[in-house]
Amino acid sequence: MRNPVIRNIIIYLVIAMLIAIGFLLITKKAICSPPYPSWYGDANLDGSTNMGDITFIERYILELVPVTYKVSCDVNQNGEVDMGDVVVCERIILGVQ
Ligand SMILES: [Ca+2]
Numbered sequence: 795m796r797n798p799v800i801r802n803i804i805i806y807l808v809i810a811m812l813i814a815i816g817f818l819l820i821t822k823k824a825i826c827s828p829p830y831p832s833w834y835g836d837a838n839l840d841g842s843t844n845m846g847d848i849t850f851i852e853r854y855i856l857e858l859v860p861v862t863y864k865v866s867c868d869v870n871q872n873g874e875v876d877m878g879d880v881v882v883c884e885r886i887i888l889g890v891q
């Protein structure tokens with residue numbers, strides 16, 4: 795990502811979301827729950843869906859992860875990896891639809 799302004803905005807948004815998620819995780823159980831299949835949201839392919847996957851998707855967006863992970867990072871399966879996939883992953887972790 796070449797534009798430093800956009801990169802900084804993304805970093806600030808990511809930090810804000812991580813703080814919000816951290817707060818919510820204090821009261822919610824961080825597991826993948828139905829109706830999602832067990833692999834759904836497992837961006838880093840370690841067998842579970844958790845905060846590590848959100849970080850992994852964010853690192854993909856910042857081009858810090860090999861492009862070979864595009865399929866697993868495209869959680870909402872719209873063909874692109876963006877903040878929408880982070881939001882879907884957050885919802886999976888929080889158990890909301
Ligand atoms: Ca995972």
Ligand SMILES: [Ca+2]
Pocket residue numbers: 867868869870871872873874875876878879
């Ligand atoms: Ca997507």
